[in-house]
Amino acid sequence: MKHTIAVLVNDQPGVLQRVSGLFGRRGFNIESITVGQSEESGLSRMVIVTLGDQHTLEQIEKQLYKLIDVIKVVDLGSKPMVARELALIKVKADPANRPEIMGVVDTFRASVVDIGSNSMLVQVVGESQKIDAIIDLMKPYGIKELSRTGVTAMIRGNA
Structure with missing residues (x-):
């Protein structure tokens, strides 16, 4: 099942590498990833499309929150988007x-x-x-x- 998640992160060098590295180390696949400025200065928004069941999605969210530069993780697919x-x-x-x-x-x-x-x-x-x-x-x-x-x-x- 495809999941689309938004990740609000500090706009710092290396954050994209740390997020994508987390996916690679845990064996989660990234189907697509887009990154750009958010509505708040100093923060970027990543939109990640990944594959997996509900348990995989929960694991991804938990692992992302362990990264210091991650502010918020939202499962966009759980709501109309x-x-x-x-x-x-x-x-x-x-x-x-x-x-x-x-x-x-x-x-x-x-x-x-x-x-x-x-x-x-x-x-x-x-x-x-x-x-x-x-x-x-x-x-x-x-x-x-x-x-x-x-x-x-x-x-x-x-x-």
């Missing part, structure tokens, strides 16, 4: 294929952010399943490069 990911997809696109590719881009409310003589660079934002779906549809045209950010998420509403 908004989760998004960004992908940049460079696809082979000769002039004859461009209208078809644009049809896919429009369907997914994605956008073309660069056009070369034989390629297009597509930007898509959404849930991971949406990103997976557009990638699958772009494969027949030939994906030259692909970059995904990983999931970032927040709890919905006033929580």
Whole structure:
């Protein structure tokens, strides 16, 4: 089962390494991790997607709280949340294929952010399943490069 957790940490050198090292030492896998500034100065927010059962999630939370720079751990999946990911997809696109590719881009409310003589660079934002779906549809045209950010998420509403 996939779990999305948010970890509020002190914005200090080495914190990302300590958090990711904890996962590695304990045998927990990180499917994706995003880190950036939080709403509070001096603190960063990590959003980590990991796999495991409920017991594994509880162990991850306990181990994270043992790290001195960890302020708060929140299981985002336990509440209604908004989760998004960004992908940049460079696809082979000769002039004859461009209208078809644009049809896919429009369907997914994605956008073309660069056009070369034989390629297009597509930007898509959404849930991971949406990103997976557009990638699958772009494969027949030939994906030259692909970059995904990983999931970032927040709890919905006033929580």
